[in-house]
Amino acid sequence: MRYLVRDRMFAFHEEAWIETEHREKVLRVNKKLLRLRNTFHFVDTQGTVVASIVRKAWTFHHTILIKQDGRKVAKVSRKVFKLFGDRFKVKLADGRRLKIVGNLWDREFDIQERGSTLAHISRRLFSIRDAYSVDVLVPAETTLLLVLAVCVDHVLHEQRD
Template identity: 70%
Template structure:
C-alpha cells in the first residue's frame, strides 16, 4: 500500500500527516517542543498515541529510539562518518536487523530485511513541497515502516540543515 507523508511547518509547531493512497488521513506526526530531547509522537485518527520517536542525546552516532507503550521496539542508528555514503541500520526488539539503503541525497531509499525490500521511500514526484511517498510491501509492519521512514527523513533534514529540527 502507498502512503503519503506531508510535512507542515508552523511557527511553534511541526506536524506531518500520513495519508493512505486514497487520501484518507491515517496518522499525524507531532513534534514535542520545549523538551530536553527531540521527541515526536505518532497519533492515529482517533487521537491515540501509537508510537513515540525519541532522539538520544550525546551519542557518537545519530541514534533514535522508537517506542510503543513505553517499550523500545526499534533503534535506528546513522554512522557519523562512513567511506561509502550514509549508512543507517535498524535493530528491532525481536532481534531482526534492517538496513536502510539508497540515494539519500535525492531521498530515494529502501528499508530492507535480509535483502528483501519491505518499503520504498521516494520524494521523486513531490519535490515542489514537503511530501514523500512510502510504498509498504509488508503490510503487517506498516506502522513500524512508516515510523522508520519518518525517522530517516528527519535525520537527513537535520544533517543537511534544511529545517531547524533536532531529529
C-alpha cells in the same frame, strides 16, 4: 500500499500527516519542541499515541529509539564513517535487523531485511519539497515502516540544516 507524508511548514509546532494514496488520514506526527530530547509522537485518527521516536539532544551518533506502548521496539543507528553513501541500521526488539540503504541525499531509499525490500521511500514524485511517498510492501509491518521513514527523513533534514 502507498502512503504520503506531508509536512506543515508554517505550524507553531511541527507536525506532519501520513495519508493513504486516496487522501485518507492515517497518522499525525507531532514533534515536541523545547525539550532535552527530540520526541515525535505518532497519533492515530482517534487520538491514541501508537508509536514514539525519542532521540537525546546531545549525542555524538544519531541513535534513535522507537517505542510502542512505552516499550522499546527498535533502535536506529547511523553508520558514521561510510565512504559511499549514508547507511542506517535498525535493530528490532525481536532480534531482527534491518538496513536502510539508497540515495539518502536525494531521499530515495529502501528499508530492507536480508536483501528483501520492505518499503521504498521517495521524494521524486513530488514537486513540493515537504512531501514524500512511502510504498509499504509488507502490510503487517506498516506502522513500523512509516515510523522508520519519518525517523530517517528527520535525521537527514537535521543534517542539511
